[in-house]
Amino acid sequence: MIPQDFESWKDCIERHCRIPLTAAFARQRLAVYNNCELPETREFVRLYGEEHRSRMVDWFSRIALERIR
Numbered sequence: 001m002i003p004q005d006f007e008s009w010k011d012c013i014e015r016h017c018r019i020p021l022t023a024a025f026a027r028q029r030l031a032v033y034n035n036c037e038l039p040e041t042r043e044f045v046r047l048y049g050e051e052h053r054s055r056m057v058d059w060f061s062r063i064a065l066e067r068i069r
Helices: 006-016 023-033 039-048 050-068
Strands: none
Touching (some): 023 050, 039 050
């Protein structure tokens, strides 16, 4: 199941996937998800849809801003 809210997504990434959500990691993912010309981004949209890509941008932006403070 694909998480539909920030807290569920964050828990999934950090606890289940064991990926630390650092500001650097968030910026790296934002560089991908904000560039719709990249094959990786196009494939993500094909698989999960534009709405979910937009959510990823929002959620990774929150992480990037939260971890800088």
